[in-house]
Amino acid sequence: MMKKVLLQLWMMFAITQVTAQEILADTTFINDAAASARKVLIKSKSRQSHLFNGVAYIEPNTTSVNQFPQYQSNEWTSGWVHYDGERFEGVGVLYDIFTDDVVVEMPSTGASVKLIKEKVSAFHIYDITFKNLSAPAPTPGFYGLVYAGPTPVYVRFEKNKQEHIESGSLSIDYEIKTRYYLVKNGAFHIIKTKGDIFNVLSDKKADLKQFMRQEKLKFKKNKQLSIVKLATFYDTIQH
Template sequence: MKNNLIAALLLCCSLLCFKIGYAQTPGANSPDLAATTAIQKFNNTIGKQSWLYNGPVYDLGKRVIQGNPNFLDTALADKQGSVVYYGFLYKDVPLTYDIRNDMLVTTLYDDVSRYCLINGMVSEFTIFSHRFIRLNPDTTSNKVIKPGFYDEVYNGKLQVLVKPTKFIHVARGVMSPDDYYESKTYYYLKKNGIYHAIASEGDMLDILADHKKELKKYIRDNRIKFKEGPADVMFMLAAYYDKITN
């Protein structure tokens, strides 16, 4: 009986959810909303047999390190988010993004056991109002950006991506403090299909040289300081560039 129910629900989900539009908000009567509703009902019915519960155990080992490897220094799986996994949208999922290891972590149906979602099967996820997308660029021709999850700050004619990371600062000597996690953030701008690493306001203006004069005036008029918030500044400049190039 249970197998028949599972088969029926699988067929239903397959028919309704063959392809979900990730970047759009479904309307009240849209096919996407029907698909999402079907998936939620499927997960509620299947419980621990849900496709969501598929991934390796999350284990950081026994090494003592101050802090944690997580995005925004959050505790493990303390934030409900959404994730597109195996092509299906799952909502209200406890998520933590381990930015040192570039892994998305959640808990099993017992709310205790921790495991990682399979990176290649995660198309995107949202946590703390940040939308992360999975990029798999051709590493043979692209030397700027690596495969992984990126916070998509802006997406128009230009695309602004942020890569938050952490690394372990290793203590040296007996009197040194314990090892600890240290943060580092990288910024990227995509123009005409090409990714560029951005470390300063000048880097971005050089990439947008065709309207550099207008952008510099916009920066002066709005008293914009890149170092005070690189992601926000890149968003503003990208949006303004798109506006004046329409």
């Protein structure tokens, strides 16, 4: 009888030990998971604070829904920003052409933050990547890369602000200027006419003229398409 009681007590002790170990293991797992989650959250917040460390962006005054200083639209669009050596995806982005500034939206508050320009190496919106260029670019700032071949093509947007009184009220207009640059051997060449292209790529001038006729390119009607196609063709016949 005594042996039976001792056996039962031993079994109860063993079951208790196993249960305690399982609880301890579960608790350790939960604590580890929570710690990992906290690390991810802290890292995420750290990345966000790293990106959103510019200054507040004050929306410029406008007098018309069709007049604004930003590129394409004054509404947020999703894009990516390469900022201070790190790339941030799925960010709400605005590009203020008038001031040549990149603005991002804080997801937690919706506030607008103007990034430190020197820390923005590139950003991407509306299917175009803008790069922050200095010399030998004509003017330091953001240039859209529309062709990334050996003879790249960049576009530079600028908006001039004009204010005038109309019917006793202040009217604000933003006039956009678009300049295209063809880069050959590291030098930037502004392209205003098709003749500029032939002068820059003079070693293949006859081939380019023939290609332009075959493709029926209308330079004045679609300058960007014409420049990109000619630059692409030039690169393909270089070897």
